[in-house]
Amino acid sequence: MMQRKRMLGVGGVAVIAAAALAGCSGSSGSDANHTVTIMGAFTDAQAKAFQADLDAWSKSSGVKAKYSGSTDFQTAIVAKAAAGNPPDIAIFPQPGVLAGQEKTLYPLEDLGIDVKSVTSDEAKGLADIAVSGGKTYGLPYSINVKSLVWYNPAAFQKNNLTVPKTADELTALEKTITDKGLGYPWCVGIESGAATGWPATDWLEEYVLRDAGADTYKKWIAGDVKFSDAPIKAAGQKVQSMLLAAGQVNGGGAAAATTSFQTAGNQLWADGKDKGQCFMMKQGSFIADFFPDNIKAQIAQGDTSQVNFFQVPSASGQANSMEGGGDLVGAYSKDSNTAKVVDYLVSKEFGTHGYASQAIFLSPHNTFDSTKYTSVLQKNAQTLLKNSTVFGFDASDMMPAQVGSGTEWKFLTQWFAGQITMDSAFQQIDASWPSK
Template sequence: MRPSLHRRITAPIAMAAIAGLALAGCSGGPGATTADSGAEGDGVVTVYGTIADTEAELLEESWAGWEKDNKIDIQYEQSKEFESQISIRAQGGNAPDIAIFPQPGLMKDLASRNFLKPAPDAVAANVDKNWSADWKAYGTVDDTLYGAPLMASIKGFVWYSPAKFTEWGVEVPTTWDELLAVTKTIQEKTGAAPWCAGFGSGDATGWPGTDWVEDLVLREAGAETYDKWIANEIPFTDPAIKGAFDSLGEILLNPDYVNATYGDVKSINSTPFGDVATPVANGTCALTHQASFFDGFITDAGGTVGPDADVWAFITPSVKAGGQAVTGGGEIVGAFSDDADTQKVLEYLSSADWANSRVGLGGVISANKGLDASKATSPILQEAITILQDPKTTFRFDGSDLMPGAVGSGTFWKGMVSWINGTPTDEVLTSIEAGWPSN
């Protein structure tokens, strides 16, 4: 889901805004931004979020029929400065009725200071019916539901050529060790580096590496350790986190395995993350690691995506076969008003009806259990929905998006760049951990 790229880049702004509000205090007081409790609506509900351009047009199209039927005008405002402005607007008494939060931490910060209204009973019922406990938790503060999940994305896909796998006599791996064995076989048969990788992303360079590490922490150490890690209950210097870096290093720090068509290991940092779609699409790169949105880059590069097409993908395997743990992102919707019309809109956005409407328009997915996967417009998005809806799937939100910005989009991103450049792992982990706020 391409909007997630924008959200990653703006993460430092979001956390800076939170920190600034914490220091400044609330001139209007918590709750000053909200409408009168239980008031009748005026037929207009304002929605504010990061979803922009074509995706914003599709968002508005997704609820157009419902608006007409319910005589409610949903007015959407897009902003590239959402993460910094939503907190400022809440404090200043100018909050929208509803906000679409790209980061659970930002939503929880506002909820914990009583700017957001608890979700209505009808919304809570929809969440219990349509979403897993993992997703519900991202909208919950102190056992109270404030936000409902909306859209989603899955990270951790490994993209490959089915035809080339057949030619090389290798199969899709089901364990991490099998993935390493497949990598070795391809390298031996082709004499070339199997993997291509790009960490380049302007000021956000390094974030694709954090996705890799998060995948491996979850798959190797498990969900409980992952949760403790993102809360800094265990540090980056913990053996479990170092183990994930060591495993990743078996691929990304091995000059025999990277960086296909681009150069040596260090070229990973200078290669824009989207550019690797071209060698994957034309078959000169055998493997790359990227999220579900990457299918758009593949098609833009002239390739086709599907089980029998030019390129397909499998989820990065766990240590043991059969494990289905994935990382990803998504949005949470919360309200600053609890008037009748706002509550109706929230109920609709948390429903399977809205999920099917939006996904059917293309380009996005949702983890809503009532979503018909066939509504998705590409095979990989259909596959991603199936994974998200599987009750056996363990889902965890992108770790760097949940950490304070000084770490998640600060020392963590920079640490990945330093690591690729050859800085010893222990030194990198110490420098990343140093970014955590002291309080």
């Protein structure tokens, strides 16, 4: 289904979101005492921490909830809903997937959720991502910011490098690193199993939002601006010069296509070009959860001497843009216990029972108790978000699923790997767009 997108102004801040969820609902649960089932895409340590938070909350609420994670969430949730056996609650990492489920999801207002009150302090209008016809089909429980450039301050200091404050300074920094043979400007990995290619979409989105502007970004998400149109091609050429030109990434685009996004940043702590040292990595706030154990231990102690980040700098006259994403809570049933769990998950209280210790978590609420974060980097990321003048929700997550998490992942990976040209990749993505 084609999604409708619009610019939203909240507190004087420009916001890019979507509203495409038309509605009818699925079947309602009837047993107010049942254990609420929740399904999402995250697994392992994150899933355990999420369940632990719910269990701690249950002690005071009296409501039991059970989470199960699936690495094939997108396929699994659609299949369960089609079979009439969905969980009570699903946590969608992509609004485009949620959009395809509107006929079986309940508007949160039907659960008695006071959406206006819950979202009164939402970061940059995130409340509007899944609104259609005046009804809300999903709200974020966690957000992330992606316009972050991670670096090793100790390596910068050793090589007399300074953090760039402008786009021109960033370009000059890249040139200094390559000219002096210090290493490679960028650490890049876009391999992610069945989701290989998504980090490449973030790079492209960064420069569409930053260079082409919020209005073009919105039209691109809606399909009114094509990948093969000039603004998107210009962003692609920018990414190509930064990442795919000789000397920018160790092993070039082919290596990036087969390097895991989880481990690409490990080379920030290598020593010298012969050991593959790279100096910067553009990646989301959640990446700290995948750093080596010694680095995570330093972060836990508030030590940023070997890891920190800065926001991708804008060119002169550009808005201070921040790209990001989030995970949306949607409900397939509306009994009283489901409503209570949803209300907790989307509130500023979620995370206060322990989940805020996860490096991957940022609350969408400006009034979230930041003392519950265990990392100074989480606090700093939230500050950068608040100070940004334009927030662009992850474009590939907002596009129709067959494009944003399908052909775009596939063909951008082939482009990075050198199997096809950028123009060919963009043309094939355009060809896959569903008819309006």
